[in-house]
Amino acid sequence: xxxxxxxxxxxxxxxxxxxxxxxxxxxxxxxxxxxxxxxxxxxxxxxxxxxxxxxxxxxxxxxxxxxxxxxxxxxxxxxxxxxxxxxxxxxxxxxxxxxxxxxxxxxxxxxxxxxxxxxxxxxxxxxxxxxxxxxxxxxxxxxxxxxxxxxxxxxxxxxxxxxxxxxxxxxxxxxxxxxxxxxxxxxxxxxxxxxxxxxxxxxxxxxxxxxxxxxxxxxxxxxxxxxxxxxxxxxxxxxxxxxxxxxxxxxxxxxxxxxxxxxxxxxxxxxxxxxxxxxxxxxxxxxxxxxxxxxx
Numbered sequence: 001x002x003x004x005x006x007x008x009x010x011x012x013x014x015x016x017x018x019x020x021x022x023x024x025x026x027x028x029x030x031x032x033x034x035x036x037x038x039x040x041x042x043x044x045x046x047x048x049x050x051x052x053x054x055x056x057x058x059x060x061x062x063x064x065x066x067x068x069x070x071x072x073x074x075x076x077x078x079x080x081x082x083x084x085x086x087x088x089x090x091x092x093x094x095x096x097x098x099x100x101x102x103x104x105x106x107x108x109x110x111x112x113x114x115x116x117x118x119x120x121x122x123x124x125x126x127x128x129x130x131x132x133x134x135x136x137x138x139x140x141x142x143x144x145x146x147x148x149x150x151x152x153x154x155x156x157x158x159x160x161x162x163x164x165x166x167x168x169x170x171x172x173x174x175x176x177x178x179x180x181x182x183x184x185x186x187x188x189x190x191x192x193x194x195x196x197x198x199x200x201x202x203x204x205x206x207x208x209x210x211x212x213x214x215x216x217x218x219x220x221x222x223x224x225x226x227x228x229x230x231x232x233x234x235x236x237x238x239x240x241x242x243x244x245x246x247x248x249x250x251x252x253x254x255x256x257x258x259x260x261x262x263x264x265x266x267x268x269x270x271x272x273x274x275x276x277x278x279x280x281x282x283x284x285x286x287x288x289x290x291x292x293x294x295x296x
Contacts, residue, residue, distance in 0.1 A: 002203045003167040003176045007143050008042035010178075011118055013194035015049045018139060018187070022114035023056045030110035030135065034067040034098035034128070036121040043074065047081040050089060057088045063108045064089065069097040097121070102131035112136045124148050129157035139187050142179040150179040157181075161188050165195075165253045166207040175207065185249065192255040196220060208253045225254045225262040230271060233289040238275075242283035263287060 015031070022029040031050075033043045043066045050062065066074060074093055082091055094104050098121040105115065115135020119128055122145040132140040140159065142150055146166050154162045159181035166175045180191045195206075198216055206214045212224045225248060232247050233239060239247070241263065248259035260281060266272040267287075275286045 002169050002171070003143070003173070004042070006167055006198055006204055007118075007120065007141070007176075007178070008045055009198050010191075010194055011042055011141065012045050012049055013197060014139070014141065014191055015046055015116065017190040017194070018114075018116050019049065019053050019062075020056055022116070023053070023060050023062070026113045027059065028061040028063070028109070029114040030063045030065065030105065030108050030116075032065040032067070032101060032105055032108075032110070032115065032117040032132070034065075034101045034117065034119050034121070036069060036097045036123075041074075041077060042118075043068075044077050044081055047078060047085065047091065051081060051084040054084070054086045057086045060088050062089045063110070064091045065094055065101075065104045065108060066091065067094040067097055067100050067104055069095070098125065098128050101128045105131050105134060110135055115139070117141070119143070122148075124150050124153040126153060126157065129153055129159075133158040137183050137187065139182045139184075139191075140180070141191075142177075142181070144177050144179070146175040146177045148177050150177055154179060154181040159183065161185065161250055163188065163192070163250070163253060164209060168205045168207050168213060170203045170205070185246070188249060189256060192249065192253075195253070196255065206253060214253070219261075220254065220258065222258065222262045222265055225252060225258055226265050226271075228252055229259065229262055230266060230289060233272065233287065238286050238288040240283060241281055241285045241287060244287060245283070 033046060094100050098119050111134040115138045117132035117140040120143045124144050132138060144150060150164050151162045160183050162179055162181040164179040166177050168175045182188050196218055206216060214220055229244055245256035245259040248254045249256040267274055271290055273288050273290060
C-alpha cells in the first residue's frame, strides 16, 4: 500500500534525526516498532539506519523491539542487517503485535530514557499509548484508522504535543490517520521537516484536520495556513510572529518556517498589519488582523 511506503520513509527520516540526539543525551535508548498488520518490514529499514550510526553507538546501549503478529519471516529479513550492528544493539522480536508493547518496553527497561515508538494499529489502545509515553523523552508515530480520536488519546497518554493528518491514496484505498506525539518542540519540528520531505508519497496526498487535501511537496501551498493564521488572529487578537510560528507548528500540519511565508502573503494582501510597520519580520513583530489591535 502507498500509505505503508510513506510510514516507512517517515520512520527512517525521523530516526535519522532522533537517534543521534538520543545517543548524545543518554547512554541507553529504545526503539519500539509495533505492527498489527501492515508493513512490519519497515523494521529492516529502521535497522539499516541504526547500522549507519554505528560509530555513535560506542559505549551506548540501544534496544530495538519489533512487535508483530506474524514474525516468522522477519528473522531472515533482519538477520543480514543485524550482522552489521555493533554489540551495543540488541534486537528482540516479540510476537503478538501492539498489544504487547506495555510488557515489552517494561522488560527492556525503556522508562526514563529516550524512547521512540511506532504503533501501526487500527485501534488507539490507551494502554499501548501510555506505555509509549514512559520514555524520557518519548516520541510516538501512530498510524491508525481514519476517524480515530488520536489527538485526545495521545494527550490522555501524557503527550503534550501532537500533530495529525490523514494519508489519502489516489487509488481509492482507505485513508489512514497518521499522528505524531512528543514532548519536544524540536522533535515536532524535525518530524514536520520529514513530513514534507517524503519522496515515497507518489499517489498519496495529505488531508489536514480541516479536511483540506494537500500535495506532498517541499514548499506546501501556503493558502490553507494563511487562512488558519488569519482565523487565529481573529480568535486571539494580535500575536507576535514567534507565537504564530508556534501555532503553525503545534496546531497545523505545517512547519513553523512556513508561517513566515504565510504571514508575508497576508501582509502583502492587506489582510493583516504589523507593528512595527517596516523591517525584518522577526519574532517580536506583532501581527494583527486588518482593523484589529495596535498595528492597524
